[in-house]
Amino acid sequence: xxxxxxxxxxxxxxxxxxxxxxxxxxxxxxxxxxxxxxxxxxxxxxxxxxxxxxxxxxxxxxxxxxxxxxxxxxxxxxxxxxxxxxxxxxxxxxxxxxxxxxxxxxxxxxxxxxxxxxxxxxxxxxxxxxxxxxxxxxxxxxxxxxxxxxxxxxxxxxxxxxxxxxxxxxxxxxxxxxxxxxxxxxxxxxxxxxxxxxxxxxxxxxxxxxxxxxxxxxxxxxxxxxxxxxxxxxxxxxxxxxxxxxxxxxxxxxxxxxxxxxxxxxxxxxxxxxxxxxxxxxxxxxxxxxxxxxxxxxxxxxxxxxxxxxxxxxxxxxxxxxxxxxxxxxxxxxxxxxxxxxxxxxxxxxxxxxxx
Amino acid sequence: xxxxxxxxxxxxxxxxxxxxxxxxxxxxxxxxxxxxxxxxxxxxxxxxxxxxxxxxxxxxxxxxxxxxxxxxxxxxxxxxxxxxxxxxxxxxxxxxxxxxxxxxxxxxxxxxxxxxxxxxxxxxxxxxxxxxxxxxxxxxxxxxxxxxxxxxxxxxxxxxxxxxxxxxxxxxxxxxxxxxxxxxxxxxxxxxxxxxxxxxxxxxxxxxxxxxxxxxxxxxxxxxxxxxxxxxxxxxxxxxxxxxxxxxxxxxxxxxxxxxxxxxxxxxxxxxxxxxxxxxxxxxxxxxxxxxxxxxxxxxxxxxxxxxxxxxxxxxxxxxxxxxxxxxxxxxxxxxxxxxxxxxxxxx
Numbered sequence: 001x002x003x004x005x006x007x008x009x010x011x012x013x014x015x016x017x018x019x020x021x022x023x024x025x026x027x028x029x030x031x032x033x034x035x036x037x038x039x040x041x042x043x044x045x046x047x048x049x050x051x052x053x054x055x056x057x058x059x060x061x062x063x064x065x066x067x068x069x070x071x072x073x074x075x076x077x078x079x080x081x082x083x084x085x086x087x088x089x090x091x092x093x094x095x096x097x098x099x100x101x102x103x104x105x106x107x108x109x110x111x112x113x114x115x116x117x118x119x120x121x122x123x124x125x126x127x128x129x130x131x132x133x134x135x136x137x138x139x140x141x142x143x144x145x146x147x148x149x150x151x152x153x154x155x156x157x158x159x160x161x162x163x164x165x166x167x168x169x170x171x172x173x174x175x176x177x178x179x180x181x182x183x184x185x186x187x188x189x190x191x192x193x194x195x196x197x198x199x200x201x202x203x204x205x206x207x208x209x210x211x212x213x214x215x216x217x218x219x220x221x222x223x224x225x226x227x228x229x230x231x232x233x234x235x236x237x238x239x240x241x242x243x244x245x246x247x248x249x250x251x252x253x254x255x256x257x258x259x260x261x262x263x264x265x266x267x268x269x270x271x272x273x274x275x276x277x278x279x280x281x282x283x284x285x286x287x288x289x290x291x292x293x294x295x296x297x298x299x300x301x302x303x304x305x306x307x308x309x310x311x312x313x314x315x316x317x318x319x320x321x322x323x324x325x326x327x328x329x330x331x332x333x334x335x336x337x338x339x340x341x342x343x344x345x346x347x348x349x350x351x352x353x354x355x356x
Numbered sequence: 357x358x359x360x361x362x363x364x365x366x367x368x369x370x371x372x373x374x375x376x377x378x379x380x381x382x383x384x385x386x387x388x389x390x391x392x393x394x395x396x397x398x399x400x401x402x403x404x405x406x407x408x409x410x411x412x413x414x415x416x417x418x419x420x421x422x423x424x425x426x427x428x429x430x431x432x433x434x435x436x437x438x439x440x441x442x443x444x445x446x447x448x449x450x451x452x453x454x455x456x457x458x459x460x461x462x463x464x465x466x467x468x469x470x471x472x473x474x475x476x477x478x479x480x481x482x483x484x485x486x487x488x489x490x491x492x493x494x495x496x497x498x499x500x501x502x503x504x505x506x507x508x509x510x511x512x513x514x515x516x517x518x519x520x521x522x523x524x525x526x527x528x529x530x531x532x533x534x535x536x537x538x539x540x541x542x543x544x545x546x547x548x549x550x551x552x553x554x555x556x557x558x559x560x561x562x563x564x565x566x567x568x569x570x571x572x573x574x575x576x577x578x579x580x581x582x583x584x585x586x587x588x589x590x591x592x593x594x595x596x597x598x599x600x601x602x603x604x605x606x607x608x609x610x611x612x613x614x615x616x617x618x619x620x621x622x623x624x625x626x627x628x629x630x631x632x633x634x635x636x637x638x639x640x641x642x643x644x645x646x647x648x649x650x651x652x653x654x655x656x657x658x659x660x661x662x663x664x665x666x667x668x669x670x671x672x673x674x675x676x677x678x679x680x681x682x683x684x685x686x687x688x689x690x691x692x693x694x695x696x697x698x699x700x701x702x703x704x
Contacts, residue, residue, distance in 0.1 A: 230557060
C-alpha cells in the first residue's frame with residue numbers, strides 16, 4: 001500500500017515541530033509539501049526552513065498547495081483566528097485533518113468548520129495527545145468509559161502547569177500584539193478531554209470563574225492564568241475541572257490529577273504515580289488498587305505525540321474513528337466558549353446533549 | 357473557678373466524641389448525657405460513668421450543669437439552644453447550627469440576652485492535619501492562597517441504607533447533604549482565606565436512584581478577596597477498601613499544598629524553594645483531637661470571658677453562604693451571597 005501523502009500548513013501557531021514533524025516522520029506517511037496561511041501572522045521563514053529540512057516544496061498560499069499537491073492528510077498549526085477556514089478548505093477537498101487546538105477563536109466558526117468536516121466524512125483529530133494518550137490515563141479512561149466502575153457519576157481533574165507567563169502576546173511584524181486569550185484555550189482542552197473521554201458523555205453545561213492570580217502579564221491584558229469550571233454532562237455526570245498556569249516551580253512539568261467515581265468503583269490518576277493508575281471496585285475487593293498502565297504518565301513527552309499520530313494515521317488507513325473525534329473537538333470548543341461566557345455573565349451556560 | 361459541669365444532649369453519631377472532649381478538657385467535667393431514648397442515654401452514660409437523663413428539661417434545671425453540647429437532629433438545634441440560653445446555660449451547637457438565618461438570629465439574641473456563650477461546633481477546624489495546613493499558610497509558605505479544592509468523599513455515619521431505614525431520607529430535601537455537612541468546609545475555607553463567601557454555584561448528583569437526598573454536592577465558590585474554592589460533599593457509593601477520605605489541594609501565589617489522603621506525606625508543600633513536608637508527621641485526621649479542640653475552645657471562652665474562637669457573627673456569615681448555596685442547588689443559578697434573601701426559611 002502506498003504511503004499517505006501529507007502536507008504541513010502554517011507554522012504560526014501551536015507546536016508544528018511536534019505535530020507536523022511527527023506526522024512527516026511516520027513510516028506510513030510521506031510529506032509532499034509545506035504551506036503557510038497568507039496574512040500578518042504568516043511564518044514563511046519557519047515554513048521554508050521546515051520544507052528545506054524535509055526536502056519538499058514550500059508554497060506560500062495553502063489553497064494553492066491543496067489544489068496542486070492534493071495531499072491525503074494535513075497537519076494544521078494555524079493561529080485560531082484563521083484555523084476554521086483552513087479546516088473547511090481541507091474538508092471540502094476530502095483531505096483528512098490533524099488540527100492544533102483550539103479549532104477557532106469563535107464558537108460559531110468552529111461549529112461551521114466541524115460541520116463541514118462531518119459532512120465530508122474525512123478523519124479529523126485534535127492535537128491534545130496528553131489528554132488521552134499517556135497509557136495510565138488512557139487505560140483509566142477506557143476502564144471508566146467501558147463500565148469498569150459502573151456508570152461514571154462524578155469527576156475531578158486539575159491540569160496546572162508552571163513556567164509562566166506565556167502566550168500573553170504574539171509577535172506580528174516585529175511588534176508585540178496582545179494575545180486574544182489567556183490560559184483557558186491552552187490548558188482547557190487537556191482538562192476537559194481527560195474527563196470527557198473517561199465519562200464517555202457529551203457536554204451539557206458549564207459554569208466557570210477565571211482570574212489572573214499569579215502573573216501581572218496576564219492581569220495587565222485581562223487574561224486568565226487560572227480557570228475553575230463546574231461541568232455537567234448529558235449522561236448525568238458532574239465534573240469540576242481546574243486549569244491554568246501557576247508559579248509553583250517545584251511541581252512537576254504539569255501537575256495533573258484525574259479522579260472518576262462511578263456507581264461501582266472509582267479510578268484515580270496523577271503525575272506522582274508514575275506508570276500506575278489506581279482503581280477500586282468490587283472486582284478486586286479493594287485489595288490491589290494498582291493497575292499498570294504501561295508508560296510513565298508524564299506530560300509533554302514525545303511518546304504521547306507519537307501515540308497520537310499513530311492513532312490518527314491508523315484511523316485514516318482503517319476507516320475507524322480516531323481516539324479524539326470531531327465531536328470531542330466540538331465539545332472542547334464549546335467548553336472553552338462556555339467558560340468565557342459563564343465567567344462574563346456569572347451564570348451557567350447550557351448546550352444540548354441530554355437533560356437531567 | 358471550679359470546673360464547668362457539662363452535659364452532652366443527643367447520644368448518637370458524634371456524641372461520644374463530644375463527651376470525650378469534655379472528659380479531656382481543662383476546666384470542664386462531664387456530668388450527664390441526655391437522650392429521649394433511654395437505651396442510648398444509658399449506653400453513653402455507662403461509657404463515661406455519668407448520669408443518664410431522658411428529659412432535656414431536667415438537664416436545664418440542674419445547677420451542676422453550666423454548659424450543654426447539642427448533638428441533636430438539625431431541626432432541634434434552634435429550639436433547644438434557645439431553651440438552654442434562657443436557662444442560663446452556655447451552649448455548643450453542632451453544625452449546621454441553625455436551619456435558617458432567622459433561627460440563627462433568634463439563637464444569638466437569646467444568648468446575648470442571657471449573657472451566655474454560644475458557639476458552633478466545627479471539629480474540622482481542629483483536626484491536626486487541617487491545623488497544620490492553616491499554620492503553613494499563616495506562615496506564608498505558599499504566599500496568598502487563591503484556590504482550594506476540598507472534598508469529603510466518605511463518612512462512617514453515611515450509608516444510603518442507613519438513612520433510608522432511619523426515615524431520614526423521607527424527611528429531608530435533596531439538598532440535605534449540603535445543609536447538614538457543608539457547613540464544615542464553608543467554615544474552614546472562610547477561615548483559611550480570611551474572607552467571606554461572596555458567590556456560590558451548586559451542582560449535585562443524585563447517586564442512588566432510590567434515595568431522595570442527593571449523594572454528591574459541589575459548590576463552586578468565590579470569596580470577597582477574589583479567591584476561589586471547590587467544596588465537595590461526596591457520599592457516592594464507595595467500593596470496599598476504597599481509601600478516599602478527604603482531598604485537599606491549595607494553590608497559593610507562591611506555592612501549592614497537597615494534603616490529600618493519597619499523599620505519601622500527609623501535608624506536602626511545594627514552593628519556589630522546593631518541596632517540604634510541614635505535616636509529614638500527621639498521618640490521620642485525628643477525630644478525637646478535633647472534638648477535644650472545639651470543646652476546649654468554648655470552655656476557654658467561657659472561663660476567660662473572651663469571644664470564642666468561632667464568633668457567632670462569623671458563623672452567621674458562613675451559614676448565609678451555605679443557605680445561598682442551597683438556593684443555588686434548587687435554582688441552578690449562581691447566587692450572590694450579599695444579596696441573598698431567605699424566603700420563609702425554606703429553599704424547597
